[in-house]
Amino acid sequence: MSLFQNKKGRTTGLSRVKRMDRRDFLKSSLAFTAPVLLSHCSSVASTAQVSELDRLWQQADAIEASIRAVVIPPKVYQASAHQVQVLPSQAEAIQAVSLARHNRQALQALIDLCHQQGGGRVLLSAGVWPCGAIRLKSNVELHLAKDALLQFVPEPELYLPYVHTRWEGMELMGYQPLIYAYQATNIAVTGQGRIDGGGSNQHWWPWKGAWKHTPWQVNPEQEQKNGRDLLMQMTEQGLPVEQRVLTPNFLRPPLLQTYDCQQVLIEGLTLTNSPFWLIHPVLTQDLTVRNVKCISHGPNSDGCDPESCQRVLIEGCEFDTGDDCIALKSGRNADGRRFATPVQQVLIQDCVMKAGHGGVVLGSEISGGAQAIFARRLVMSSPDLDRGLRIKTNALRGGEIDTVALRDIVIGQVKDAIVINYFYEEGRDGAYLPQVRNLSLHNVEIGQAERLFELRGFAEAPIGLIQLSKVTARALQLGVLEQVSEIRTQQVQLNGEAWQHNPQS
Template sequence: MNIDRRACLKLFGQSAAVVGIASFSGCKTLNLANAKYTYQGQALAIRNRIIAPSFPDYAMSITELGAKPGFENDSSEAIRQTIAKVVSAGGGTVVVPAGEFYTGPVHLESNINFHIAKGAVLHFYPEPERYKPYVFTRWEGTELMGLSPLIYAYKKTNVAITGKGILEGGGSEQHWWPWKGPWKKSTWGDDPIENQKFTRDVLREMAEQELPVAQRVFKNNYLRPPFIQPYACINVLIEGVTIKNSPFWLVNPVLCKNVTVRNIHCDSHGPNSDGCDPEACTDVLIENCIFDTGDDCIAIKSGRNADGRRVGQPCENILINNCQMRSGHGGVVIGSEISGGVRNLYAQNCEMSSPDLDRGIRIKTNSIRGGHLKNLNYRDIRIGQVKEAVVINFYYEEGDVGKFTPVLEDINIENLYVEHATRAFSLRGYPHTPITGVSIKNLTILKVDKASIIENVATIKQENIMINGKKVLITNG
């Protein structure tokens, strides 16, 4: 298969010349059969496999079956009936037109494009009882029968959420978020009963004891639901929408294949407001998105502890391209629920910057979670302001108290440019399992305020690392 220069630029953006794509065997004659082991060949192969679903021309507005704007007008049943009618017609598009509509959870079916039109705001009532009966879901990487995600699809094929409208999750200091418990400097979240800790801790023990998922049910469940969760679906598209004030993680495809997330705007600053968390998925494209979040912007996951190892599905073949990361705990993150492993990640052409961006590139795990992390590639990333540029932490949360030590293999960071970082690196391996398998090339940080933290790093291939105008070498502190 040959591709021309125009196709190269479409994939790799204006930085193509920087990374030498145009001169790689002459981009005009790049042959994937010969280049399958190169960065360019592998990234392009992932893109070529990922094809967004298409839908029949048939479309129906939710107003045709009685949906009306306004808080007092519950559109839940009209949305459900509209989806059912479009399914009976062979599939197509369910339209939420301009206006402010209110609903409970939305469950998508196969061959349904749920379209939020420009000028539409779809509010989800922040009333937990509406999100029952419980569904098969995951919460922080552990399976259970839990509150329905706000938009949910289970074992469906060809599902989409599209449009230029707004999805409003209703998370706030009064609703959903207080279940987190004490958070930052908030004055809410101290309720001794309505606190996720009491459900979470029991759930995690159930998973360690390998209790069947059907029995992981709680009469009083205080685990906040994710906003959008397609679960075990094939051919998923999430495009164009703005997602605001999520109860929990915003976009969380789990065990899905062929996932496209593009041109979305994630704007949520509550606890655990991760932007996009593909979990144990295969073939994922995240492109041209904006993340302004209260937690990780993008976090790649594959299940937590015993549950992640039981399911045993890595998150693999992921292409992140041309995204913007603003505030958040991390820009492109691996973990922490990573027990199933991650392989074949390509993150490129991204821009990050905010006084509230804690980390740029981040890998977080520990010896309870473990995980084999292989072939992770970060290239052509620009960061304006960040607290820590590159973080690899084997001590995340529980530290070193387990028997599943993380394995890093073929981790590559190239062409990373940072204007201002409080700290360049925080690399913390174990004395018995130091960090290995990392390569850093062409990294420039114009201004750094504090010394890096380097603990138990065995070997890092490094070339042309410039910090504060001086060439440096990463060595154990």
């Protein structure tokens, strides 16, 4: 079936595309995958197989129906010029910090007032609003009007005091995320405006240290490695979170984090230049991320990373990132096992993935496991997109990943199409064997890949059942298939020829 419209504008194929504006989805598909069409297959699957597939995807529909909606009271609290100051176009950097300090206090006071009076919408009108870290409260929506820019100023003092947060799957008392919510219910960040995290080759990003071509001067005294290593030690030693304080601290904060929250909506915004991950919900239930653009090409600029979350919908979004587009996580090593909370009941649909390390990714912080992960009607294509579907773990992470299903996917240009790798970072050096099983891909077009597969399991923990149906791929190489227990295929073509897995080859 085709993902496109014909010249007369009639929609062809994928008639159940919904919720996202169809015209935008079709336009995105055409823009990034013009040579790629979902194939017409002449033969029809058996009734039993169709029923099995239908039953699988009924779970996805049930997830979408189960997510509790955010309902914000109608009262509006508008940030005015005498409360929150707009940055003049010729302002000096020192003035920006001063304004950001003032605006942080004023905007937080407005959010607190809205919360205390029962909730409502805190509105930022058009203009540039320099700010420091802010904290959302229950029943409050932060709304950015069209042409509003919430500009987070990259001065570390504006992200103090430290708060209870997670960094790469490990808890600590760290910098406050730029927009942060802790144990809040019924909250939203919405609008047609833009939120800029202030990350650049001069600010935040150099704390990464050496990275790719390293477009900054590396300062060994101001990079994350030492703090990252120390935090790992604290985690493995079981040090209480309130004692996990790094001095100095060069672990960059995410742009938006909800921690132990319920009923969360993030909608409509453009997020740019994050110091670290862009959207990082942790232990959050009933989460909707809709029609958001994530554009950030700095180090660790993951787009949306739900961690140990349940009932999640990510739809209609666009990702153009310096790291994974969507990465599902559940804690690193000891912390992940301590919480033992999988990321589960996740539905990703109608999204476009451009640049990034991976389109739909699970891991690497996946020690708590993952269950019931679904993705449909996605377009992934870019010379700068490394992988389509990627699962990355190792014997220190471990984790049980069960039931990951993708359908109606266009992968245009990519390096590796399907990756399951147990040898990420520490590889076999650990006592916690990963378990990945019940992976399903249906109606998938792969237009241009260097390798179709990179599947690398352990002999004592082989990768579980993979089912491929109606998959058409063009790739320079088949790739790597090591320690895979079973791959079932139906109507699979590689470079124009039928393909079946032969474990002896």
